[in-house]
Amino acid sequence: MNANDTMSAVDLGRRKIVALAAGVPALALGGAVLWESARGRPALAAGTTPIRRNIGRLPADDGYVEAYRDAVRVLRQRSVRDPLDPTGWDGLALQHALYCSSVSANLQVHWGWDFLTWHRGNIWMLERIMRDAIREPSFALPYWDASRDRRIPAIYWGKENPLADVTRLQGPEDELPDDFLDVNGPLSLESFFAFGGYPYDNPSGDLIEGALEQGFHNNVHNWVGGNMGMFATAGFETLFSAHHNNIDRAWEAWRAVRGQGKDPAEDVWLSRRYQFVNERKKLEDVQVKDLLDTRRLGYVFDNFEFGERLKPDPVIDERYAVRLPVDGPRTQGGRQPRILQFSRASVPIHPYCCRVFLEVESGGNERAAQYVGTFTVLPVQRGGAGGLDKSVTMQLSLSDAVRERLEVALSVKVVLVGVPLNGRAIPDAAVFPTDARLVEALI
Numbered sequence: 001m002n003a004n005d006t007m008s009a010v011d012l013g014r015r016k017i018v019a020l021a022a023g024v025p026a027l028a029l030g031g032a033v034l035w036e037s038a039r040g041r042p043a044l045a046a047g048t049t050p051i052r053r054n055i056g057r058l059p060a061d062d063g064y065v066e067a068y069r070d071a072v073r074v075l076r077q078r079s080v081r082d083p084l085d086p087t088g089w090d091g092l093a094l095q096h097a098l099y100c101s102s103v104s105a106n107l108q109v110h111w112g113w114d115f116l117t118w119h120r121g122n123i124w125m126l127e128r129i130m131r132d133a134i135r136e137p138s139f140a141l142p143y144w145d146a147s148r149d150r151r152i153p154a155i156y157w158g159k160e161n162p163l164a165d166v167t168r169l170q171g172p173e174d175e176l177p178d179d180f181l182d183v184n185g186p187l188s189l190e191s192f193f194a195f196g197g198y199p200y201d202n203p204s205g206d207l208i209e210g211a212l213e214q215g216f217h218n219n220v221h222n223w224v225g226g227n228m229g230m231f232a233t234a235g236f237e238t239l240f241s242a243h244h245n246n247i248d249r250a251w252e253a254w255r256a257v258r259g260q261g262k263d264p265a266e267d268v269w270l271s272r273r274y275q276f277v278n279e280r281k282k283l284e285d286v287q288v289k290d291l292l293d294t295r296r297l298g299y300v301f302d303n304f305e306f307g308e309r310l311k312p313d314p315v316i317d318e319r320y321a322v323r324l325p326v327d328g329p330r331t332q333g334g335r336q337p338r339i340l341q342f343s344r345a346s347v348p349i350h351p352y353c354c355r356v357f358l359e360v361e362s363g364g365n366e367r368a369a370q371y372v373g374t375f376t377v378l379p380v381q382r383g384g385a386g387g388l389d390k391s392v393t394m395q396l397s398l399s400d401a402v403r404e405r406l407e408v409a410l411s412v413k414v415v416l417v418g419v420p421l422n423g424r425a426i427p428d429a430a431v432f433p434t435d436a437r438l439v440e441a442l443i
């Protein structure tokens, strides 16, 4: 790309609007009227509701891919011309930064029940701004389904590619580990809180993520690394909206499985308000209850499939393993607890990625380790101090297989195994002092 190409893209866009405003077809080629961007891209077919599609499954020469690239290029160019343009790529990235590394708890949109809704609003506004920028009313933001496409899709790589990001700690051939990609586990949870995030004022007094956020969502952020590895910079990475689009799809999948009406009914949630800068550079006030129908927002998804975990459970890498006793009754009212909870866990490093196993000792010295899940703690800032908060509360749901073993257990230990990633070593003796408990439900 060179600046002239892009400038001409923008200029042509303006001429086209002028032509349309005058009621004149923008460009007529060979008898057919085509919408066209500066690069000769044919128009997307105008359809009904725009469909968000899987970028990893579209051929690179699909008109939709070109439209996506064009939209990102135009937004990036806006930021080059005017770094303060709120509809430019950087301006949009900074809005995410404001809502995640903020010193005010009111502005924190991770670690709780604002996670799905705020990010839905954020990428919906990005989609609207992209549509507007390339004059394609039928454009829809594509998603990257890391649960099925475990490499960063090819279209995100390459020099002079507006979709590339040089800060990634992975290359085009690197693959996400299977256990980072569990979407079906969270989808099996009935409670919105357990799936999507707990109320900020829950009885524990802590911010608590839902399973989708603390596992799949955070694991992918951290694995990509670089800009994507920190909330403050994630919005600069094109994979951010592609990943969040997939998270949004997971929420829609959960709603489809559970039936409508399983989202929180609390008015405090439904009436929460966010403000986003829209395509006219105006602040638009959006309430959570207005974000619950994607058709009304102007998009649908092409499908609700997610990958299965492909390999057997991971094994314990003893070099990074830490064992802790587990508190809490093994049966409550004849049932085994569903949740393994870590209270105010003190994370040894940031970001921290960890595999969790339960080691259950039953009679006859039989000791079996069962894999529970993989989570990531991304750096979080909280409270007026501005420093990194290393104390987190989290919950992992237990599979039926694990729960059955608990009843006959003599002792239960939790094994926390740090996961080293490209560019990030696990320091020796990374201890994770925490209180591990078995509980039936958090709230």
Ligand code: C2O
Binding pocket: 096, 100, 110, 119, 217, 221, 231, 234, 244
């Ligand atoms: Cu606001 Cu995936 O982060």
